[in-house]
Amino acid sequence: MSTPASLRFDIAILGGGVAGLWLLNDLRRRGYSVLLLETHALGGGQSIASQGMIHGGIKYSLAGALSGASEAIAAMPDYWRRCLSGAGDLDLRQARVLSEHFYLWSSNAAGSRVTTFLASRALRGRVDAVPAAERPPLFREPAFQGSLYRLVDLVLDVPSLIAALAAPWPDAIFSLADVPQRWARAATGALQLELDTPDGRLCLAPAAFVCAAGAGNETLLAELGASAPAMQRRPLQQIFVRHRYPHALHGHCLGRETTPRLTVSSHPAGAGEQVWYLGGTLAEEGVGMAPAALIERARRELAELLPWVALGADARWGTLAIDRAEPRQHGLLRPDQAFADWADCPGNALIAWPTKLTLCPNLAAQVAARLAARGIAPRGGATPALPLPPPPLAATPWQEAFDD
Numbered sequence: 001m002s003t004p005a006s007l008r009f010d011i012a013i014l015g016g017g018v019a020g021l022w023l024l025n026d027l028r029r030r031g032y033s034v035l036l037l038e039t040h041a042l043g044g045g046q047s048i049a050s051q052g053m054i055h056g057g058i059k060y061s062l063a064g065a066l067s068g069a070s071e072a073i074a075a076m077p078d079y080w081r082r083c084l085s086g087a088g089d090l091d092l093r094q095a096r097v098l099s100e101h102f103y104l105w106s107s108n109a110a111g112s113r114v115t116t117f118l119a120s121r122a123l124r125g126r127v128d129a130v131p132a133a134e135r136p137p138l139f140r141e142p143a144f145q146g147s148l149y150r151l152v153d154l155v156l157d158v159p160s161l162i163a164a165l166a167a168p169w170p171d172a173i174f175s176l177a178d179v180p181q182r183w184a185r186a187a188t189g190a191l192q193l194e195l196d197t198p199d200g201r202l203c204l205a206p207a208a209f210v211c212a213a214g215a216g217n218e219t220l221l222a223e224l225g226a227s228a229p230a231m232q233r234r235p236l237q238q239i240f241v242r243h244r245y246p247h248a249l250h251g252h253c254l255g256r257e258t259t260p261r262l263t264v265s266s267h268p269a270g271a272g273e274q275v276w277y278l279g280g281t282l283a284e285e286g287v288g289m290a291p292a293a294l295i296e297r298a299r300r301e302l303a304e305l306l307p308w309v310a311l312g313a314d315a316r317w318g319t320l321a322i323d324r325a326e327p328r329q330h331g332l333l334r335p336d337q338a339f340a341d342w343a344d345c346p347g348n349a350l351i352a353w354p355t356k357l358t359l360c361p362n363l364a365a366q367v368a369a370r371l372a373a374r375g376i377a378p379r380g381g382a383t384p385a386l387p388l389p390p391p392p393l394a395a396t397p398w399q400e401a402f403d404d
């Protein structure tokens with residue numbers, strides 16, 4: 001087969017989760033010519049499965065001290081709020097905010113050390129005790145006897161975030177579904193990606209590839225013959241329940257441990273229903289459990305922690321097993337920043353994991369710094385139009401499960 005002509009431009013992003021889409025927006029803003037390729041659906045990996053919390057790190061401080069992780073992430077809620085108001089680096093006015101606050105409530109089992117820490121001066125302005133008159137409706141019930149705190153964190157509707165990040169770039173986002181592809185190398189050693197499109201073979205020859213494919217980065221690294229950076233997976237089994245109970249819940253429940261015993265976010269589901277999405281320790285300990293057994297455990301947990309809440313006999317339950325994909329850490333620890341570094345094979349492939357949706361701005365800063373350090377600056381050319389369709393937007397786990 002003849003060698004196809006090379007398409008030269010600045011950056012090709014592989015992966016259309018929140019990281020790839022955020023990077024597309026950020027790099028275009030910086031003047032790069034950038035296109036994004038997605039194999040499946042936009043947001044369809046971890047992003048659509050996430051709880052949409054943009055958090056300032058307090059949940060990592062429950063051990064009783066402000067750690068490096070909590071300091072690195074502390075600036076993020078303000079950064080996102082500026083974008084959501086249209087005054088930030090990215091325009092996210094089309095993304096929907098589900099809750100301006102995330103709450104922490106203590107069960108009777110919460111240790112006094114944690115509650116003393118939460119009330120301490122170190123956290124003033126980031127965690128505030130909520131007076132009874134300002135409580136959200138769900139916590140106004142007389143049966144609620146614990147303490148309630150309000151965090152600076154906010155909760156986003158992830159489908160609308162994905163749509164808002166993709167909307168400005170209809171000419172730069174392409175589907176790789178059913179498109180045979182192979183890596184090649186230019187005489188310089190630079191990587192190229194050959195695509196067999198319906199209109200013939202194309203050869204993408206950007207100055208850099210940014211692999212933002214979530215768990216798919218592991219496969220990309222293997223295809224490239226790279227051994228670093230290595231990836232780790234931290235598995236979860238989340239639980240979701242679709243019901244007609246009228247009040248939303250966005251909060252962590254504190255137990256005796258230093259991680260939230262239960263984390264709940266609430267998501268619109270239409271037809272007068274909503275979905276409560278349950279994570280935290282429940283989802284970590286649920287890994288490997290049969291879904292029915294985990295659902296039973298979740299029912300018991302809700303009955304114990306929120307005894308006045310009745311979700312109704314017609315509530316529909318499901319679970320989602322999914323891995324968090326991250327750069328490998330010593331002892332499988334949670335990384336405390338976003339990550340971007342060059343693959344250790346010859347060529348120009350940058351490997352990126354945000355490690356949290358919240359940390360996308362931190363990821364974008366790291367990617368920009370890595371490109372600049374290699375002298376990869378915007379060259380002022382146009383982004384090529386590929387003869388490929390756009391990928392669809394991903395459905396939520398509950399839309400997938402309940403087929404609506």
Ligand SMILES: Cc1cc2nc3c(=O)[nH]c(=O)nc-3n(C[C@H](O)[C@H](O)[C@H](O)COP(=O)(O)OP(=O)(O)OC[C@H]3O[C@@H](n4cnc5c(N)ncnc54)[C@H](O)[C@@H]3O)c2cc1C
Nearest residue numbers: 015017018019045046047050051053214216355356357358
């Ligand atoms: C259950 C759960 C809850 C979470 N909750 C939160 C939260 O509340 N707040 C928070 O800050 N973080 C949260 N996170 C973490 C957050 O979701 C992730 O860090 C973030 O979504 C990762 O985004 P990503 O774009 O890197 O990966 P993904 O969202 O996984 O996207 C990767 C994309 O790449 C595509 N792809 C794969 N291979 C290729 C290829 N070869 N070529 C092209 N495309 C490819 C996939 O189809 C997918 O669309 C949560 C994670 C999980 C699992």
